[in-house]
């Protein structure tokens with residue numbers, strides 16, 4: 001990508017507006033669809049002279065960038081996914097302004113979920129869930145967009161069917177091998193699309209379901225996890241197996257420890273029942289799984 005040459009230097013620059021919050025309601029008869037988004041837009045543009053000369057003639061004001069979020073939100077008359085809105089914004093900036101060469105849009109969706117009462121979906125009632133939905137769209141001057149999507153703060157826990165054995169033991173090792181422990185994580189995942197799926201919202205829901213069902217295993221009996229690493233890999237692999245439009249999956253899975261409470265001197269002997277929940281330190285385990293044919297075709 002590179003920057004602009006300035007004498008003996010090179011200046012890489014971009015500007016935009018961050019944390020632009022917008023809520024949009026689409027009223028489809030009595031049934032309302034509501035989303036709340038936080039958007040950050042950054043454009044690269046031919047505005048070097050703004051930095052070097054104080055000449056703003058090629059600058060799209062960040063205030064204008066902010067206003068555009070509301071204009072485009074107003075303009076989309078059917079309900080839109082986070083990813084589609086990001087693409088719409090990216091395309092807008094590269095096509096509207098000759099000075100803009102690239103746009104990067106980061107989006108976050110607050111987890112407002114439609115309420116169900118007695119198994120019936122409410123027409124206009126929402127409650128706030130826990131995990132966040134994210135998207136990033138990078139749009140180049142030719143109008144092409146690379147879309148990644150993700151989820152964060154997906155907090156999962158299982159009370160059994162997890163262990164950790166066979167690791168390196170040396171003079172610093174205190175950890176006991178086990179085939180019985182809690183497993184808990186606050187998962188962040190980012191997946192990259194190689195092409196547009198028919199419905200970004202549907203893919204998001206499917207990925208979330210795959211991550212959860214692979215982590216837990218079947219409702220009756222679950223599935224044994226020999227390590228967070230193995231569970232992470234199986235989760236990412238299942239996403240690539242099931243969704244052809246996704247070319248890579250990144251997963252960050254902190255291993256949030258629930259420590260056995262063992263105090264035999266005062267009559268508390270650990271029998272897989274009383275734990276000390278902790279936030280930190282936590283294990284930090286992350287990996288990215290990509291389709292091989294895509295890696296080789298890029299070489």
Ligand SMILES: O=c1[nH]c(=O)c2[nH]c(=O)[nH]c2[nH]1
Nearest residue numbers: 164175226227228229255283
């Ligand atoms: O699933 C685990 N992976 C590790 O790498 C690790 N290290 C550790 O101390 N406990 C665990 N658990």
